Amino acid sequence: MSGEFDIIAKYFAPLSADAPGAFNLTDDAALVAAGDLVVTKDILVEGVHFRARDPKASVARKSLRVNLSDLAAKGARPIGYFLGCVWPLCVKEETIAEFAEGLRADQDHYKIALLGGDTTAHGMKGAPLVISVTMIGAVGPAGLIRRSGAKIGDDVYVSGTIGDAGLGLAALSGEFKPGASHKAHLSERYQLPIPRVSLGGALGGHASASIDVSDGLIADAGHVARRSGVAIEILAEKIPMSDAARQWLDKQDNRDASIARLAASGDDYEILFTAPAARRRSIEMASQVTKTPVARIGAVVKGEGVKLLNAVLAPIEANRGGYDHFQP
Numbered sequence: 001m002s003g004e005f006d007i008i009a010k011y012f013a014p015l016s017a018d019a020p021g022a023f024n025l026t027d028d029a030a031l032v033a034a035g036d037l038v039v040t041k042d043i044l045v046e047g048v049h050f051r052a053r054d055p056k057a058s059v060a061r062k063s064l065r066v067n068l069s070d071l072a073a074k075g076a077r078p079i080g081y082f083l084g085c086v087w088p089l090c091v092k093e094e095t096i097a098e099f100a101e102g103l104r105a106d107q108d109h110y111k112i113a114l115l116g117g118d119t120t121a122h123g124m125k126g127a128p129l130v131i132s133v134t135m136i137g138a139v140g141p142a143g144l145i146r147r148s149g150a151k152i153g154d155d156v157y158v159s160g161t162i163g164d165a166g167l168g169l170a171a172l173s174g175e176f177k178p179g180a181s182h183k184a185h186l187s188e189r190y191q192l193p194i195p196r197v198s199l200g201g202a203l204g205g206h207a208s209a210s211i212d213v214s215d216g217l218i219a220d221a222g223h224v225a226r227r228s229g230v231a232i233e234i235l236a237e238k239i240p241m242s243d244a245a246r247q248w249l250d251k252q253d254n255r256d257a258s259i260a261r262l263a264a265s266g267d268d269y270e271i272l273f274t275a276p277a278a279r280r281r282s283i284e285m286a287s288q289v290t291k292t293p294v295a296r297i298g299a300v301v302k303g304e305g306v307k308l309l310n311a312v313l314a315p316i317e318a319n320r321g322g323y324d325h326f327q328p
Contacts, residue, residue, distance in 0.1 A: 002093055011100035012083070012114060019080050019113035032079070032115065036139040040070035046088075046128035050191070051172065056095055058191045059131070060102030065195045066214065067135035068110060069269040072200030073212040075145040076137035078110055083117035084132035089125050110197065142204030145273070150209040150228035154274040156298040157283060159196050161242040162217050164189035166265025182244035189242075193269035199294070202286035203273060210273035216264040218318050220272055221306045231303030232274075237311050239263060240295040256310050260318040263308060274300055 002010065008025055016022035021031035044066070046052050050059050064081065071078050083103075087096070107113060115136070168190030170176055171183050178186060195212075203210060209228055211220045217239065225232045236259045241249065245262060252258035275283055280296075287294040308316040 007093070007096060008119060011096055012117075012119070015100065015103055015107060015114035016116070017113070018107075019115050022080075022113065022115045025114075025116060032136060037079075038071060038074050038076040038137040038139055038144065039134065040067055040137075041132070041134045042066045042070070044131045044133075046130070052128070054191055055102075056099040057102030057105070059129075060099045061106045061192055063131045063133050064103065064106045064110070064112075064135070065193050066269060067133045068195035068197055069193065069212040069214065069271075071135060071137040072195050072197045073145070073210045073271050073273075074137070075140040075142065075200050075204040075207070075210070077140065077201060078112050078135060078137045078197065080113045080115040080136055082115050082134040082136075083119075085117075085119045086127075086130040087119070087121045088127055088129055089122050091121060091129075140201055140204040145200075145203060145207050145210040146227075147209055147211050147224050148227040150224050150230050150232070150274040150300045151276070152230055152300055152302050154208055154276055154300040155280065155283075155296050156221070156232055156234065156272070156274050156300060157294050157296050158213065158217065158240065158270055158272045159199055159292050159294050160194070160268070160270040161240045161245065161293075162213070162268055162270065163239075163245045163262025163265050164242050165193065165267035165269075166190075166262065167245055167248055169267070176248070178244060178248065182247065185242065185244050190267055193267065195269060196271045196290075196292055198290035199286060199292040200271060202290050203271075203275075203283075206279045206282045206286065207273040207275050210271060213268045213270045213272050214266060216266050217268070217272065218260075218263050218306050218308060219266075224272065224274065225300075225304065225306055228300070229304075231301050231305055231307065232298060233301055233307045233309060234263070234298040235309055236260075236263070236316055238295060238297040240293065240297075256316045259310075260308060260316050264318055
């Protein structure tokens with residue numbers, strides 16, 4: 001096993017090659033071009049955000065993508081990131097190499113570079129892998145899209161499909177057994193989310209508020225409602241779902257409760273946003289240009305909180321609004 005600095009030089013320094021201000025990770029800090037920057041940070045912990053048996057390359061990619069999703073929701077263009085890793089005691093070098101390969105794959109795809117960071121190892125057996133990523137982006141031409149801009153009368157939209165990641169984790173855990181193709185789809189949605197970077201960039205000047213769906217559709221809609229001082233109504237039957245999720249839903253005894261479960265599942269990393277009704281054509285064009293499916297699922301109304309309504313517009317009670325790290 002190589003030493004710390006040899007590992008940095010061998011596996012991580014090459015990831016900074018496209019960022020001259022990172023100085024090949026040979027200095028104490030990086031030089032980032034001045035301007036209006038957007039900064040976000042997420043920590044992923046083994047056993048909480050990914051499984052110990054998950055491929056380390058996909059874990060690395062997920063650690064970047066959950067941060068890219070935050071930038072996408074703000075309409076920001078990603079630039080680069082800082083990385084912190086706390087490895088299990090006696091980690092094998094090939095494990096670190098696999099992790100670095102995953103980082104390289106997504107760096108190339110999203111045109112970003114490693115700017116710096118730190119790597120170390122736990123001092124006790126059984127401690128989990130911990131990954132901390134701080135992502136930096138540039139504000140879009142139309143400015144930052146915040147959570148607090150939703151207005152009464154706005155439409156509510158969400159990209160992609162909802163509930164797949166939660167079902168993916170359930171399938172991987174053996175809670176239910178979908179067919180092979182559906183299991184592959186659901187598992188990938190959990191292990192390797194797709195940040196909607198292109199769509200986020202196209203929403204600038206059109207969306208009034210935006211957030212990425214990381215804690216669950218209901219919970220994240222609640223963040224927008226609370227920060228904007230409004231209420232949000234979501235029509236359950238308008239929530240976009242994959243074929244795999246619909247097949248699962250059709251087999252459940254209580255449709256309303258099952259939809260609520262999907263709407264409370266975390267890790268989808270789609271974009272939930274609001275926009276004035278006058279922007280419907282613009283939103284449609286943004287969806288087409290970025291090749292990102294978008295569904296109009298509700299409206300911003302007077303009041304507070306989030307209401308999930310069924311096919312006859314009766315409220316659906318959600319026993320759990322979304323994921324909370326301190327309320328497992």
